[in-house]
Amino acid sequence: MRILISGFGTVGQGLAEVLLLRRGFFMERYGEEASIVCVMDSSTYASDPSGLRPEELLDRKRSTGKVGAEGYRDPLKVMDSVDYDLLVEVSPTDIKTGGAGLVNIRHALGKGKDVITVNKGPLALRFCELVSLAKENGCKFRFEGSVGGAMPIINLCRESLVGENITSIRGILNGTCNFILSKMDNGQPFEQALKEAQQMGYAETDPTNDIEGYDSACKVVILANSVFGKGVAFSDVKITGISSITSEAISLAASNNMVIRLIGEVSEDRLEVAPRLVPRGHPLSITGTLNAAQVVTDLAGPITISGRGAGRVETASAILSDLISIMDDRKKR
Amino acid sequence: MRILISGFGTVGQGLAEVLLLRRGFFMERYGEEASIVCVMDSSTYASDPSGLRPEELLDRKRSTGKVGAEGYRDPLKVMDSVDYDLLVEVSPTDIKTGGAGLVNIRHALGKGKDVITVNKGPLALRFCELVSLAKENGCKFRFEGSVGGAMPIINLCRESLVGENITSIRGILNGTCNFILSKMDNGQPFEQALKEAQQMGYAETDPTNDIEGYDSACKVVILANSVFGKGVAFSDVKITGISSITSEAISLAASNNMVIRLIGEVSEDRLEVAPRLVPRGHPLSITGTLNAAQVVTDLAGPITISGRGAGRVETASAILSDLISIMDDRKKR
Numbered sequence: 001m002r003i004l005i006s007g008f009g010t011v012g013q014g015l016a017e018v019l020l021l022r023r024g025f026f027m028e029r030y031g032e033e034a035s036i037v038c039v040m041d042s043s044t045y046a047s048d049p050s051g052l053r054p055e056e057l058l059d060r061k062r063s064t065g066k067v068g069a070e071g072y073r074d075p076l077k078v079m080d081s082v083d084y085d086l087l088v089e090v091s092p093t094d095i096k097t098g099g100a101g102l103v104n105i106r107h108a109l110g111k112g113k114d115v116i117t118v119n120k121g122p123l124a125l126r127f128c129e130l131v132s133l134a135k136e137n138g139c140k141f142r143f144e145g146s147v148g149g150a151m152p153i154i155n156l157c158r159e160s161l162v163g164e165n166i167t168s169i170r171g172i173l174n175g176t177c178n179f180i181l182s183k184m185d186n187g188q189p190f191e192q193a194l195k196e197a198q199q200m201g202y203a204e205t206d207p208t209n210d211i212e213g214y215d216s217a218c219k220v221v222i223l224a225n226s227v228f229g230k231g232v233a234f235s236d237v238k239i240t241g242i243s244s245i246t247s248e249a250i251s252l253a254a255s256n257n258m259v260i261r262l263i264g265e266v267s268e269d270r271l272e273v274a275p276r277l278v279p280r281g282h283p284l285s286i287t288g289t290l291n292a293a294q295v296v297t298d299l300a301g302p303i304t305i306s307g308r309g310a311g312r313v314e315t316a317s318a319i320l321s322d323l324i325s326i327m328d329d330r331k332k333r
Numbered sequence: 334m335r336i337l338i339s340g341f342g343t344v345g346q347g348l349a350e351v352l353l354l355r356r357g358f359f360m361e362r363y364g365e366e367a368s369i370v371c372v373m374d375s376s377t378y379a380s381d382p383s384g385l386r387p388e389e390l391l392d393r394k395r396s397t398g399k400v401g402a403e404g405y406r407d408p409l410k411v412m413d414s415v416d417y418d419l420l421v422e423v424s425p426t427d428i429k430t431g432g433a434g435l436v437n438i439r440h441a442l443g444k445g446k447d448v449i450t451v452n453k454g455p456l457a458l459r460f461c462e463l464v465s466l467a468k469e470n471g472c473k474f475r476f477e478g479s480v481g482g483a484m485p486i487i488n489l490c491r492e493s494l495v496g497e498n499i500t501s502i503r504g505i506l507n508g509t510c511n512f513i514l515s516k517m518d519n520g521q522p523f524e525q526a527l528k529e530a531q532q533m534g535y536a537e538t539d540p541t542n543d544i545e546g547y548d549s550a551c552k553v554v555i556l557a558n559s560v561f562g563k564g565v566a567f568s569d570v571k572i573t574g575i576s577s578i579t580s581e582a583i584s585l586a587a588s589n590n591m592v593i594r595l596i597g598e599v600s601e602d603r604l605e606v607a608p609r610l611v612p613r614g615h616p617l618s619i620t621g622t623l624n625a626a627q628v629v630t631d632l633a634g635p636i637t638i639s640g641r642g643a644g645r646v647e648t649a650s651a652i653l654s655d656l657i658s659i660m661d662d663r664k665k666r
């Protein structure tokens with residue numbers, strides 16, 4: 001399996017670490033390596049048809065800030081110069097235009113390559129187009145890490161729950177908001193909780209994308225399209241963030257044995273991100289930066305899964321699970 | 334796919350309902366039916382090589398208390414008289430000897446038949462023997478519903494988390510105990526909470542198996558063997574139940590923002606069922622009859638899944654997921 005990685009930030013580097021850690025696993029399970037034949041960051045690339053060494057890529061990125069010695073202008077020319085089987089697209093997300101990620105994914109699928117991505121922009125904006133393109137070209141297209149990081153919600157729905165009729169998914173899809181709301185449960189006002197989230201590195205300097213619910217809304221779109229086949233886009237989601245939640249509201253909830261959580265919902269008649277009251281002891285009443293999603297099905301009833309919503313190795317672990325699925329499918333062919 | 338069902342109590346009947354509901358699903362996915370060719374209850378059986386009608390089986394059981402018109406003495410003779418591909422063994426659990434379930438499973442595997450069971454007795458007592466027997470005879474042997482009912486913990490570990498190194502599983506594996514402990518959180522004393530569990534039909538007249546932790550211990554054994562390959566038996570589990578938990582202990586926990594939950598643990602150095610303190614807001618602090626299990630992995634970190642631990646259709650839904658896995662595998666061969 002020859003892998004081209006586009007994007008070598010946190011997640012790309014995490015993936016290189018994971019592939020290094022799991023070298024033995026791939027040899028044992030498939031009798032072949034999962035080998036990185038090319039990596040592009042925003043301005044440079046490295047490639048080697050016989051496989052790049054992950055530890056060297058990581059060292060070079062750390063010491064020089066760049067993954068390769070060679071610069072490039074057109075990523076598509078770099079991609080076309082390499083023999084690869086799978087694109088892992090983990091470049092920075094652009095939720096307005098889809099950015100370079102959208103262009104790269106389209107290009108790879110058009111050439112019949114399998115694609116794994118965690119890039120929410122292309123998925124939230126062009127889901128149906130990309131899935132159709134994958135189908136037309138006989139490619140696998142997977143994106144477990146795009147929703148909830150290490151929390152395997154998409155594969156749970158597709159695999160373990162494939163015999164169920166799923167009627168709704170409601171979830172905590174943004175760990176930063178959940179961290180802030182958990183701090184507010186303990187009596188901190190919103191502004192102070194946000195500041196702490198920024199100090200911990202959970203929230204960005206401009207926290208709008210998280211706290212106004214836009215990030216959660218992207219994930220709602222991905223779930224609506226991938227699990228429910230809805231064919232919706234970002235603009236279809238009704239969005240309310242958490243910035244106007246007061247300490248008084250949190251206290252009132254607590255006095256009724258409830259907490260307030262930012263919940264993304266996909267159901268028959270709702271596509272929404274909004275703060276909701278959740279009873280203490282409910283599987284969605286969890287605290288901290290965890291993500292969680294409750295899938296309601298006709299036979300099994302409610303099934304809830306939770307896990308770390310972000311993190312270098314955690315998100316890479318979701319890519320690993322997609323990679324294993326793709327390699328399993330190839331082995332069976 | 335020709336199915337022989339042994340046991341036609343709650344779960345067996347739930348499965349008949351589910352197969353009726355999913356007739357279209359099987360035809361569409363596999364181009365064949367999942368057809369019941371024989372059902373045995375404790376004293377009678379019905380069989381038809383061209384397939385029995387689930388609705389008739391359910392009607393007859395409801396109106397006469399028996400599934401078939403014909404009695405039998407030796408279940409193995411009934412099994413041998415039928416052409417079938419898969420045994421679904423859902424007869425009553427015997428955690429002392431394995432009971433009829435153990436005999437039936439051994440017999441079917443020995444004849445090269447695939448087996449699905451939710452029967453904890455045979456699994457807790459003879460796991461390694463049964464898995465070896467399945468392997469020798471090239472059979473599939475699955476038992477998702479034996480741990481946590483509708484909560485897909487085993488398939489989660491085997492499928493979505495196959496690339497992870499799992500270091501521990503800790504979980505709420507008995508819904509009756511969790512119901513009682515949740516009632517105690519609200520100020521009820523143990524005896525009263527137990528009585529309410531009995532009135533609701535969650536606890537049996539003799540509640541020993543649940544409240545002393547024996548049922549949870551069976552599930553610990555199944556997880557230890559199936560997920561960790563440990564080769565342990567029921568007697569290896571250190572067991573403490575919930576019957577000696579006082580209201581004072583619950584109050585003390587609450588004043589530290591904690592709850593007490595009965596936790597089954599499988600880890601490197603522990604095989605244990607015992608009451609534990611769990612912080613409020615932790616994924617294992619859930620209330621009610623739900624089951625939950627937290628899997629700790631090296632890459633993804635902690636992943637928690639929860640769902641209904643029991644119920645007619647809920648447990649049957651776990652059998653459905655095993656059936657789909659087996660039929661998917663056959664399709665790919």
